[in-house]
Amino acid sequence: MSAFYGHLLRHASGRIGIVLLGGIILLISCPSLVGAYSPDQIDLLALLQPPSWTHPLGTDLFGRDLLSRILYGGRHTLFIGASVVSLAFIFGVVIGSVSGFKGGWIDSIAMRVIDAILSFPALVLAIALSAAMGAGLTSATLAISVTLTPQFARLSRNQARRLSDMLYVDAARALGVPDHTIMLRHILRNGLVPLLTLAPLSVGTAILQVASLGFLGLGAQPPTAEWGADIAMNLDYVRVAPWTVFSTGIAIVLTVLAFNLLADATGAYFSPSQRITSEANRA
């Protein structure tokens, strides 16, 4: 594991990614460091102000400080991104390891379900699910995690299939160890490490989807500060006050970029000959 971190630090994009992500996390955890204050404070005398000393990134259509909106919104966005991936990870690993270990009809059904999820364009499925469950952060989180489940399910299924051929699993079976114990003790514990390293890398994809849903009016509802929703809110003023949309947009790009840079470095660690970006992540 420490070899992995060492590699991340040596790899150029890994280094940039770590610094970028570290900076973002530091800023959103202590917004007052850069003079950000309440994201909900309305100043009707300063609507859509361009960047200035009092408002380093300008103000939005309600006169709220954009820097504060972005930093507090970042908490929501990052938190949702992380929750989406954790949920998708849990769904995926449970489905994948059960179907990989049990095989047979359970495996066939589970894999057809995964195929069905993949038959929908990811964003379309996320939209449909979260619209049906009612707009809000919880339903958006659930909906996006469903679209990210297949990649974890397929990976952990492959792991489970590989590991259930191992001699020590045969030995455990011969000793009469019940199936669920074998799965927890042997399959899951041994198959989890590569999955765990890959999980954080999907956060970038998740954040993009969260922002897209917010942009479409699903996800976070006003006045909650969230990046996609904030962009949608300032949309009508994009031509008179482009900084409102672009400062928030740049925050999204930088955050997703940080995760994708780390994904790049991790990809290089696992297959040094072919430096794949986050294709696996998106596909």
Place this chain on the structure above:
Amino acid sequence: MIYFFLRRVMEAIPVLALVLLAVFSLTHLIPGDPAVMLLGPDATNLQIMTLRHDLHLDTPLYLQFSTYMLQLLHGDLGTSLRTGRPVADSLRLYLPATAELAVVALLFSLLIGLPLGILSARKPGGIIDRILQLYTLCGVSVPAFLLAFGLQIVFCSWLDWLPVAGRSSAFAPQALTSGFALSGALFHGNVSMLADLGSHIVLPALVLGTFIAATLARFLRNTMLEALSADYILTARAKGLRQTQILLSQAFPNAVGPAIMVLGVQFGDMLGGAILTETVFSWPGVGRYMFEAIRTRDYSAIQSTTLVFAIIFMIVSFGTDVITALIDPRLRNGRSS
């Protein structure tokens, strides 16, 4: 080949059934009583009972599903709560615009992706390869709607070269702007119409195309490099073939199959991106229709658009699988997932 085709069809059937089941259950995800949710808080008991009856909510689930399937088979996608018109009619009206957008976007992605992929494989680590690396990174990090705004501001507000939104200028006759307008203009050789429609389609198609091009180029580069390390390339070099010939006539045909497969997978992302892009550019397509449906909580329209998108995506994946199998005989016998 026939065997491959049939097996692929057999694989698709259970998945299609599950997709239909999933789309059907969307209405049942609506918290509480869908009829109450749809009618809002001011509905009378009679209205609620009537809608429950109209939506067949008062029958058992399996009957509801079979009714839904029967309706689908008759091309009935339900009635939009927003417009009061059959959803199928609206989709028929908007699909051509989305189809033309998708085709032009695919052309753009091929025009950008193929040369970039080949050139960066020619010299891995070189300047073009570096540019590609940066481009791919941006491609997976920039939200589609942000790129759309950026292009709008640069090309429409600052430079004033291209129209901001819509599918054609307001003065164009309505008959020419609906349906397959662009292909119609192309077919009839109507130059002024073509220029007008073309100037409208460039930006949205570019937004959709650049994202796919990034992944396509990246993937093609990797498969090209793999192909270039094969023995037959060494033979070709020993025979004295030029580098360009080796790249284009030896490595490329062997590398392009998997890249096309990726294009099929990316098509799904493009459909999702179409919702965002069409919204920004007021493109009168299915994506924008879906956006309007989301905004007004028009559930039957959301449900049907989802189904249409899924079916289009399934057809495209099916098509790419068949095409790659035609190109590469090795894939016919066992596909790796």
